[in-house]
Amino acid sequence: MSSRLFRSVSNSPTSVAVALLLAAASVGAQYPGQVTRKAKDTPDLRAIGVLEWTGDEGKPKTSRLIPITVYDGQALEDGNVYLARPEPLALAGEVEYELEKNGTPIGLYDIKKAGQEQGLWVGYGAWKPLPSAKPAVPKPIVEEGFDANDDKPVLHRRQGGDSGNQGSSGQSAPTDPDRPTLHKKSGSDDSTTGSASPASDPDQPTLHKKDSGTASSNTDSSDPDRPVLHTSQQAFADTNDGEHLGSTDPDRPRLLRGKPAGNGPDVLPSLMGLPTDMQQAVAVSDAKRRPEHPWSYTWANPADEEKMKEAMEVIARQALGLKTPPAAAPKRTSSKSHAKPVPPPVPPPLVDEKFQVFELAYGSGATMVLSARTDAPPAERKFVTLIAQPDLYGNPLILLKNVTDASRLDDTPRMRLVDAVDALADNRGELLFELRGTSQRQFALYRVLRGTAEKIFVTGGGDFGVAPGQ
Structure with a gap:
């Protein structure tokens, strides 16, 4: 209750009673149990x-x-x-x-x-x-007159309420006995033109419209x-x-x-x-139609994408314990000959590697996700998933690192990226991951915002999953 209203009722003989009633109404409005939602206020899901x-x-x-x-x-x-x-x-x-x-x-x-x-x-x-777009309706052709000496075929449009096939001059166009005609189904409603339906032709095929008026709804009407x-x-x-x-x-x-x-x-x-x-x-x-929002990120310099991928691959190999062999020393054939260049060592492979880049909000920059595993027997495999963003120096800043192996998947499941999706209908994308263990799995949504990757939802509600920030 505002102070102005309180002063106006305090001078009245019934000010005490009115004040008590207003106070009771104020308390009742704040009590959560008194809040009811109307049927028309059902939320859009x-x-x-x-x-x-x-x-x-x-x-x-x-x-x-x-x-x-x-x-x-x-x-x-x-x-x-x-x-x-x-x-x-x-x-x-x-x-x-x-x-x-x-x-x-x-x-x-x-x-x-x-x-x-x-x-x-x-x-x-x-x-x-997906439903295809309807073709554009062609513009009607305006008849500018009929030339009887022209040999080109002419299509005539029915004019006004006349049942005949007349041109703009009001005279009947010459009929062709061999020209095919289209007839309406007998019994159709032609009350708007006032003309009688043509006689039905037993040899003429007819098209029937689908009766959609008797289709019943399939929804649950009990509630x-x-x-x-x-x-x-x-x-x-x-x-x-x-x-x-x-x-x-x-x-x-x-x-x-x-x-x-x-x-x-x-x-x-x-x-x-x-x-x-x-x-x-x-x-x-x-329930609402929302505009498309592709999550693809376009690099200003296409070479930056490959640079970021290579940098994240180095971090992934370190997390998996994969060491790149040292470079071999250059070989000399004689004291006078120059040393032949030795190619750099081949790093250990990353199997099932997936690298994706998203723009989860307009103008938000790149969000990169890399996942891979080691080349080992199923019982000895290790898995890694990284979420990163470029820092000010053009290097990947790791926001989330998930590392696990086949022996502890039910404690720390493997994170498999499904895709980006707008789960909260706020025009911002979240990363949807499958958390796959040995005998069970869940799905989790991560929101990347202000340099962090926070888990905002996980199915099942249990402890099986990756803690935020890990």
């Missing part, structure tokens, strides 16, 4: 997932979508448990995800079924191509206040028992594995395990 598939991009042999997080406008929620009834909201029927690679859309993925694999929810569906994610425009087919995917009993468990038989629409075979040829892509479902 933004779901992030990872699509994993084998086969060709756009035509996968097997695929599955792993929900990572759902941003409700205030916090990042675990997409595997958020509003689960029993499947989480991120995997509800007809939820559509846009697949991205480096911030550029590469396709759409529609969820058709949800099931569990190793205790975690995954979604099965179909990869669809009108439940938020929804972006859904595809085309509803899926009914199941064999006459019910849609999202309209079943919310308390009925549906733990499905692989391709179901006789229960819902067909889906692609599920992807089991972690095959070596598995590919990953970021998947985003948002």
Whole structure:
């Protein structure tokens, strides 16, 4: 309550009662339990997932979508448990995800079924191509008159409400008995022109429009206040028992594995395990249409990229314990001959090396990620992942270093970069990593800001993962 209002009521005979009422109202407004949210204030959700598939991009042999997080406008929620009834909201029927690679859309993925694999929810569906842009509508051709002596064919446009084929002069154009004509379907509504429909031709084929008025929605209508994610425009087919995917009993468990038989629409075979040829892509479902934001960084000098990569490779080899052999001494064939130059020693190889550079915000500079492993048997392999930015002297400044080996992956998992993604809908990208151990895995989001790489979210909520700053 403002001081001006307090002075105005203090001189009244009922000032004490009014002051008590205003104080009670002020306390009640500050009490969190009294705050209610209207149904129309349901937040716009933004779901992030990872699509994993084998086969060709756009035509996968097997695929599955792993929900990572759902941003409700205030916090990042675990997409595997958020509003689960029993499947989480991120995997509800007809939820559509846009697949991205480096911030550029590469396709759409529609969820058709949800099931569990190793205790975690995954979604099965179909990869669809991006909708193509509609062709530009050609400008109408304005008829400037008809020349009866011209041998060129002429197309005439129907004028006003006349049912005939008249030109601008008001006289009927000469008819051609061999010229084909198009007829409307008998019974069509032609009340706007007032003319009768032409007689139907039993030998003429007709085109029928698809009846879309009877299509029913597939969404769960039991809770009108439940938020929804972006859904595809085309509803899926009914199941064999006459019910849609999202309209079943919310308390009925549906733990499905692989391709179901006789229960819902067909889906692609599920992807089991972690095959070596598995590919990953970021998947985003948002109720709002947002502009594209590619994360590619363009170097002012293209040679700087190779310089940064070589410098980070040196740091990676040091972290893995790989030592470059010393340079050999130059050889002399005789006392008078000059020494032959010796090529520099070949550094030990980095296997499965991946080097990517991102611009996570406009004008933010380069953020570099390098990951690799040693060339050793599976039980003896070591892994490294580096996040760095260029410093003032043109050298890589390491923001995060993750080093582990095959013997302790369940304590310190290997960090595998999936891609950059805008998880908080603030036009700034986060780095999405897969934290892969021996028998389990999680996904984590890292925000690079002010010279630090901070972990802001990890799936599962357990201790399995990399601590911030390590």
